Amino acid sequence: MFCLRCGIEIILKVSRCICCNYLIFPATSALALLSLRVTEQDCPHLLFYGPPGSGKKTLIMALLRQVFGPGAEKAGSRNIDLELTTLSSANHVELSPSDAGFQDRYVVREVIKEMAKNRPIDTKGKRGFKVLVLNEVDKLSREAQHSLRRTMEKYSASCRLILCCNSSSKVTEAIRSRCLNIRINSPTEEQIVKVLEFIAKKEGLQLPSGFATRLAEKSNRSLRRAILSFETCRVQQYPFKDNQAIPAMDWEEFVFEIASDIMQEQSPKRLFQVRGKLYELLLNCVPPVVVLKRLLYELLKRLDAEIKHEVCHWAAYYVSISFQILFIVPLVDFPSPLECSAQAAYIQPPLIRANSDPVALHS
Numbered sequence: 001m002f003c004l005r006c007g008i009e010i011i012l013k014v015s016r017c018i019c020c021n022y023l024i025f026p027a028t029s030a031l032a033l034l035s036l037r038v039t040e041q042d043c044p045h046l047l048f049y050g051p052p053g054s055g056k057k058t059l060i061m062a063l064l065r066q067v068f069g070p071g072a073e074k075a076g077s078r079n080i081d082l083e084l085t086t087l088s089s090a091n092h093v094e095l096s097p098s099d100a101g102f103q104d105r106y107v108v109r110e111v112i113k114e115m116a117k118n119r120p121i122d123t124k125g126k127r128g129f130k131v132l133v134l135n136e137v138d139k140l141s142r143e144a145q146h147s148l149r150r151t152m153e154k155y156s157a158s159c160r161l162i163l164c165c166n167s168s169s170k171v172t173e174a175i176r177s178r179c180l181n182i183r184i185n186s187p188t189e190e191q192i193v194k195v196l197e198f199i200a201k202k203e204g205l206q207l208p209s210g211f212a213t214r215l216a217e218k219s220n221r222s223l224r225r226a227i228l229s230f231e232t233c234r235v236q237q238y239p240f241k242d243n244q245a246i247p248a249m250d251w252e253e254f255v256f257e258i259a260s261d262i263m264q265e266q267s268p269k270r271l272f273q274v275r276g277k278l279y280e281l282l283l284n285c286v287p288p289v290v291v292l293k294r295l296l297y298e299l300l301k302r303l304d305a306e307i308k309h310e311v312c313h314w315a316a317y318y319v320s321i322s323f324q325i326l327f328i329v330p331l332v333d334f335p336s337p338l339e340c341s342a343q344a345a346y347i348q349p350p351l352i353r354a355n356s357d358p359v360a361l362h363s
């Protein structure tokens, strides 16, 4: 249950929010109430946040479909000059401004502003309003978030923003306070089992309950991961067996290999090989933060206790700057294996260039 006014999550079975004393509703009726407020043009900007694979985007699409009908289905995509893909219908536009990297503030200032200005007119001649769905707002730079706040205020009469992110703590207080914050929790294992059983029924598959439970357990409470594992297992072996092996994701096995490589040998040559493998993961669009976290997880299993603390420290450090590295990596002239002396070569080039002028880097 959560409060519809301040968004606070209510765990106790009470009928009023403990924060603002506003009436609260169970999650199922909350979607209906939200859509009612959207249709009556009495809807605040919304910020959906929660762990990956918890169903935020699916919920946003369900809300749009409930409000605008089947017309809200994504009608088409287009690429704009900045290489940014948008998905849109007559009533809404969905985009991830953080995909533009360091140019995100231009996207917010120019592109989003332009979209927010145009107000659609419905078939009855009534002036409707546009819904902009912005994904991964927590990855936007501070400047972009400040521009977004100004856009939210200036065009609130003609446009509603639905923001989606994993962590609301990386969204500025100014934006959070202008939105109704809705936290989407990871589904429980029982809920994941129900979704898998539902999919199996629709696809006409026999899903043993023990196997469904194991899929849910292995999914780390991510619905996306559970569905992907289910698909992989279907391709590997059908009919399913209770004790059927659930394969790890390809990228996880690759990170496992990287961790083994690191542990086997620590030399400039091996450093060069490992770096190549890390770039391969980035080229395949595995987010750097995810790679670093997984690598840390694998390394911690193998490392001596004294060094674990330092490795955690550097992992945390590089997680915080990984976003910059992602956009700088292709532009860096890396030294040859002979030139790189141990860690220094791995650490220095992206750091030095990350602080450089982005325009100069491109030229």
Ligand SMILES: Nc1ncnc2c1ncn2[C@@H]1O[C@H](COP(=O)(O)OP(=O)(O)OP(=O)(O)O)[C@@H](O)[C@H]1O
Pocket: 050, 051, 052, 053, 054, 055, 056, 057, 058, 059, 165, 166, 195, 223, 224, 227
């Ligand atoms: N209620 C549901 N029933 C069945 N499948 C669902 C449901 N909600 C979400 N899913 C499925 O779970 C997967 C993840 O959902 P979604 O993309 O909405 O999550 P998300 O929280 O936006 O993830 P991320 O933050 O990683 O982008 C999708 O494949 C989606 O189809």
